[in-house]
Amino acid sequence: MAKHSMVLPxxxxxxxxxxxxxxxxxxxLVSGVGLYLNSKSKFSFPIKDLRGKTCFPEGLRGLNNLxxxxxxxxxxxxxxxxxxFRDYFLSGGHSLEDCKxxxxxxxxxxxxxxxxxxxxxxGDRNPYSPAQFLYSWWQHSANxxxxxxxxxxxxxxxxxxxxxxxxxxxxxxxxxxxxDCQCIAHRVxxxxxxxxxxxxxxxxxxxTYDPFLDISLNLDINNSLREKGKKVTKSNExxxxxxxxxxxxxxxxxxxxxxxxKLYCQKCQERQNSLKQMSITKLPPVLTLHVKRFxxxxxxxxxxxxxxxxxxxxxxDMTPYLSSSILRARYGNRIFNFGGNESDAFSKFEIFxxxxxxxxxxxxxxxxxxxxxxxWYRCDDAWITEVDEATVRASQCYMIFYAQKTLFxxxxxxxSHLPNSPGREVxxxxxxxx
Amino acid sequence: MSVPNExxxxxxxxxxxxxxxxxSIIVDVASECHRVAKLGLDANLEEDxxxxxxxxxxxxxxxxxxxxxxxxxxxxxxxxxxxxHPTVANEIFECMNCGRSIAAGRFAPHLEKCMGKGRKxxxxxxxxxxxxxxxxxxxxxxxxxxxxxxSSNNSSMNRLANGNPSFAGEEHSNGTxxx
Numbered sequence: 001m002a003k004h005s006m007v008l009p010x011x012x013x014x015x016x017x018x019x020x021x022x023x024x025x026x027x028x029l030v031s032g033v034g035l036y037l038n039s040k041s042k043f044s045f046p047i048k049d050l051r052g053k054t055c056f057p058e059g060l061r062g063l064n065n066l067x068x069x070x071x072x073x074x075x076x077x078x079x080x081x082x083x084x085f086r087d088y089f090l091s092g093g094h095s096l097e098d099c100k101x102x103x104x105x106x107x108x109x110x111x112x113x114x115x116x117x118x119x120x121x122x123g124d125r126n127p128y129s130p131a132q133f134l135y136s137w138w139q140h141s142a143n144x145x146x147x148x149x150x151x152x153x154x155x156x157x158x159x160x161x162x163x164x165x166x167x168x169x170x171x172x173x174x175x176x177x178x179x180d181c182q183c184i185a186h187r188v189x190x191x192x193x194x195x196x197x198x199x200x201x202x203x204x205x206x207x208t209y210d211p212f213l214d215i216s217l218n219l220d221i222n223n224s225l226r227e228k229g230k231k232v233t234k235s236n237e238x239x240x241x242x243x244x245x246x247x248x249x250x251x252x253x254x255x256x257x258x259x260x261x262k263l264y265c266q267k268c269q270e271r272q273n274s275l276k277q278m279s280i281t282k283l284p285p286v287l288t289l290h291v292k293r294f295x296x297x298x299x300x301x302x303x304x305x306x307x308x309x310x311x312x313x314x315x316x317d318m319t320p321y322l323s324s325s326i327l328r329a330r331y332g333n334r335i336f337n338f339g340g341n342e343s344d345a346f347s348k349f350e351i352f353x354x355x356x357x358x359x360x361x362x363x364x365x366x367x368x369x370x371x372x373x374x375x376w377y378r379c380d381d382a383w384i385t386e387v388d389e390a391t392v393r394a395s396q397c398y399m400i401f402y403a404q405k406t407l408f409x410x411x412x413x414x415x416s417h418l419p420n421s422p423g424r425e426v427x428x429x430x431x432x433x434x
Numbered sequence: 435m436s437v438p439n440e441x442x443x444x445x446x447x448x449x450x451x452x453x454x455x456x457x458s459i460i461v462d463v464a465s466e467c468h469r470v471a472k473l474g475l476d477a478n479l480e481e482d483x484x485x486x487x488x489x490x491x492x493x494x495x496x497x498x499x500x501x502x503x504x505x506x507x508x509x510x511x512x513x514x515x516x517x518x519h520p521t522v523a524n525e526i527f528e529c530m531n532c533g534r535s536i537a538a539g540r541f542a543p544h545l546e547k548c549m550g551k552g553r554k555x556x557x558x559x560x561x562x563x564x565x566x567x568x569x570x571x572x573x574x575x576x577x578x579x580x581x582x583x584x585s586s587n588n589s590s591m592n593r594l595a596n597g598n599p600s601f602a603g604e605e606h607s608n609g610t611x612x613x
Binding site: 056060062064065066067068069125126127129131132134135138145146147241243245309311312313314315317319377380381382383384385386389390391392393394 | 478481482485486488489490491492493495496497510513514515517519523525527530531538539540541542543545546549
């Protein structure tokens with residue numbers, strides 16, 4: 001790719017031009033400078049492309065598909081732009097010199113993640129090949145190491161679990177559990193779920209807490225149809241739109257457990273029919289929502305993908321799904337909290353990335369959308385293009401990434417404030433409520 | 435005449451009370467929701483409506499073929515930086531396992547054989563060992579996971595993505611040390 005030191009005018013002002021018009025402008029400017037290499041060239045240019053500095057947001061760079069690795073690329077793009085996760089690595093949170101594993105000549109996945117961050121934020125706009133990272137990840141997750149299409153969500157979980165397993169040990173001395181661990185995976189992604197199981201015989205409620213890395217949501221199809229009192233037939237599917245809030249409602253709705261799922265009640269001293277309700281006690285700085293787009297028929301022993309459109313908001317208020325709200329509603333107090341206490345600030349989220357899927361269960365393609373400086377970009381492996389909001393809203397979401405609004409107000413879009421000194425602790429507020 | 439009336443009345447009373455109670459509850463909730471909506475006390479209501487409206491508009495716009503510019507039918511011409519890329523990535527680098535020069539787009543299949551991982555490699559080696567290992571992997575060869583362990587919303591930290599026994603110990607599966 002021929003580089004040049006010509007500085008393009010500020011193209012990032014999004015006026016009333018369409019994407020096509022802006023691209024035409026850009027092409028006219030660069031067309032005179034032999035931009036397209038023939039496929040035989042293997043040069044890697046050490047010279048930094050100044051276009052990167054002036055026009056485009058930092059960290060925006062394509063990822064080469066190494067052979068059915070779009071599932072990995074799409075998740076990496078989202079993580080590369082998750083504010084607290086990005087800040088941790090860019091400010092030297094995991095320094096190569098201090099890494100214990102490296103000094104013992106052992107593999108360190110986190111060092112390799114650090115390398116990906118360095119490369120992606122280097123200013124080089126050629127697509128990057130995360131080969132070293134793939135190799136490292138396969139070493140750590142041997143069960144997922146294979147050349148085949150995989151699930152992006154599975155990769156996400158695997159990667160963060162590996163970070164915890166490696167980092168969790170060195171930081172605490174012993175493997176901490178959900179509440180205590182200070183590894184970067186926990187600090188950024190982990191929240192706390194509360195599960196209340198009510199015995200339907202005696203009314204005794206047993207409460208348990210579980211940490212979560214993300215929330216997997218069932219689509220709210222059947223419920224919206226059942227409310228209308230109609231039978232679930234194909235023709236009715238279009239009548240009501242599935243929404244993310246609807247899915248969250250479904251997630252926190254009291255669920256009657258079937259008679260084959262009787263749970264043991266401490267008071268009754270026997271298994272009873274129960275009612276289970278989930279709610280969120282602690283929200284993480286980055287909330288990851290996973291849409292379960294597959295349905296499994298036990299009768300036919302088939303799984304198929306659900307392509308149904310799911311509406312998702314760009315601004316998300318998680319207050320109604322907090323344990324405090326759910327409990328308040330359960331005891332009949334429906335009065336809204338107009339006062340706006342502290343925990344409100346940590347319940348409001350803003351979207352920054354979406355991983356979308358197209359195709360079938362067996363064969364498909366993942367594409368990510370990331371929002372930088374209020375502009376959306378499509379990350380399709382090596383191809384980075386600008387898209388408008390409508391494209392993102394209309395896409396088939398599979399994983400949606402939200403970050404606490406407070407993280408965006410800290411001018412985190414401009415990364416020049418980040419020092420290069422290692423060991424600097426990044427302040428990450430963790431919402432605590434109820 | 436009074437006897438039939440009394441009978442009617444006493445049989446009607448319970449249902450009369452019931453409907454009265456039900457009405458009270460409905461009016462209670464309805465008037466509260468109405469008050470909140472009318473006075474604009476819940477900022478989220480308007481925001482939620484706005485989001486729904488924007489999504490509906492977006493779907494209409496995207497469905498209209500005249501609006502697609504650069505990426506029609508997934509065929510890109512140039513990307514944001516004015517670059518173009520082949521279908522199979524052609525950047526060449528050295529495999530960190532065996533040292534051979536590999537094209538980026540073919541790195542994963544190469545690495546799979548090189549590291550001795552993956553279905554085909556494993557079938558050769560572990561035919562005699564448990565078949566359960568291989569079975570799990572066949573069911574997972576897809577873009578979207580079909581595993582029911584994802585339906586559990588409580589993710590315990592010890593859970594490996596698809597429940598297979600941990601291989602975490604074998605970081606140096608074929609004896610190479612990381613430079």
